Amino acid sequence: MRHARSLAVLAAAALSLTACGSGGSSGDGDTTLTITANAISGGKNAATADWTKNWLIPKFEEAQKAKGKTVHVLFQPNGVDDEQYKTKIALDLKSGAGADVIDLDGIWVGEFAQAGYIKPLTETAGAEVEQWEGWSQIPQAVQGLGIFDGKKYGLPQGTDGRVLYFNKTLFAKAGLPADWQPKSWQDILDAGAALKKAGVQTPLQINAGTAMGEATSMQGALPLLVGAGTEIFSGGKWTGASQGLKDVLGFYRQIYTTGLGDPRLQQEAKGRDKSFQEFADGKIGVLAEGDYFWRAVVEPKLGVAPMQDRDKTVGYALIPAKQPGAGVRGQDFVSMSGGAVRVLNPKSKNAKLAWELLSFMHGAEATKASLGGEARITSRTDVNDEVLAPDPMLGYVAEKVLPITSYRPGLAVYPQVSVALQEATADIVAGKSVDEAAAAYQKKLEGLVGGAANIAQ
């Protein structure tokens, strides 16, 4: 008797466990699709979340209804650090669960594909993927964000570029011009010193340390590295403790040991969010970020740290090379670019329909609606041609930044190299010398990429 009851309990537990799996079809011929992104109303990437809920889902359900199909689309919002989002998605896909359409950073495509978590789009959704009208609208370089080993894994949402943002009010106080454009790293340091003299709490914010994750690499170490004439990966070799790397670490050291930057902000668990808030509060003079900062952080209505007077107060300038002409390819100015993609879950129970949703999301109409009148460089040339003109910041990035930008290597080991790079900057912030930090980086790098033979000095 007791035996039977225990078994019943076990069976009930097992049933409730399986019931937790993501539902495919919910009976009555209805179909449910799920979209996930690191976006949430009222928080991170709020514009994307609002667009998904208010425009995309009703429109898509309507379009399907016109075809006589009842489709429900659910949105799973997230509002966390990119690294945590990545872990969550990887675990979802690993366990065969997860949303049907998933937002990913383009740089994760390689490692997710190698792990078998995502499959080429044609494999998941069939040959009609190649017939999509949108491919002809997406430039090759941008398509590359979703390509790994020559196969298309995802649809790119757009690309971005990095600049130096500065607070014109603080600049005026320090006697610096409103159309500031530094020509060398020294110019940045000089501006920082002038701001400090004028009583600005934190003159410069160049992301460093491990707490900021990939933001340290994208907004800090990598643009500086190309500014020193070195790419993290080139000619089949990774950059070790080279002179370029030491120059970068030396620049960090000048900022974070002389009071021009706030080392604490780089160490705090929520340092990046806090730096946004401090910039919006007028406590930071110069901050290096992508155009994301302009359209999602200090954006007056939906930003996470809104600035009502953004258009008037926030200036932007190109990131200079170490000295004029010292950048990669002999450039005077540099930038880094990346971009998000959307992929299909290969375990999706309705893969064809999921592709319909994905391609609908990347259609011209949906792309335009996703902008909501705001500035962003989309993946589609037809949309860009239309929306680029009115916003000066967007035009600036498209015209001045994208032609000089660099991309990260789409290799699966890159994220680990990136962490080693972040750790080197963390060492500097914690007060270690350039040589110590560079040597520790070199040692980690050798372990990651398979020995010194794959490292350029």
Add this chain to the structure above:
Amino acid sequence: MGFVFPALVLIGVFLIFPALWTIYLGLTDFRLTGLAAADPQIVGVDNYTAALGDERFHTSLWLTVQFVLGSAIIGQAGLGFSIAWALRNRTGPVKRVVEGLVLLAWILPSSVVAFLWIALLDRDQGTLNALLHMPGFAWLLDHPMLSIIVFNTWRGTAFSMMLYGAALENVPPSHLETARLAGASTFQQLRDVVFPRIRGHMLTNLLLISLWTFNDFTSFQITAGGPEGRSEILPVYIYNVALSGGRLGFGAAVSFLVLLINLVLALVYLRLLRGRRGAEA
């Protein structure tokens, strides 16, 4: 045998199998993403030797020892006993309010509690800095270990307090009375009358809170192991290397080492308990 079979199945499915699986994973180069996620290779004891030689693991182990000693043994057990002792003869509102507050710290959800402590210790807008009139003092950056030790003491004292409270009722008041009449100081009363009586409770309590604290993850929500790993106790270290860093195989190896350490801890306490029973018999 028939009666215990369901229990054995449960233990097998939820305890033994995961433990064996952890051992297996620890022998591979399994990763969260990349090629090694699709096709992990057996690497033998490489992960174990790497972990034992890893400076970060050593630091983490040492921090965990500090964390257990500081927050569990000295903090929770010490404070819990002190409160229980101070309140032993009291009744009425004072006792109820104190116990209620201590219990509240224990039963609140950890994410809520973590948020409260970040708000308390934040260097710019933190309540503590406002109270002490020392704006800008970075508690979580300058004293990360102290912060999480105090936090965990606050968080977990309730259990020790309740357990000691119940144990103290086992001490016959007449014995204490006799000792007091004989001129014994409070310390002597505790040493000669109280502690021998509640030794079993003390050891059980220490065993439980040491193991809980050793495996506690709540501090992650406050410092995330930072800055620069200065509060990276073992559970946080495992999370950081295995999930954030994606090295699941290596993380499994470290988890197994932690399991062994836990077993040793438990054995030591159990031996002490058995020694006590032997002495009583």
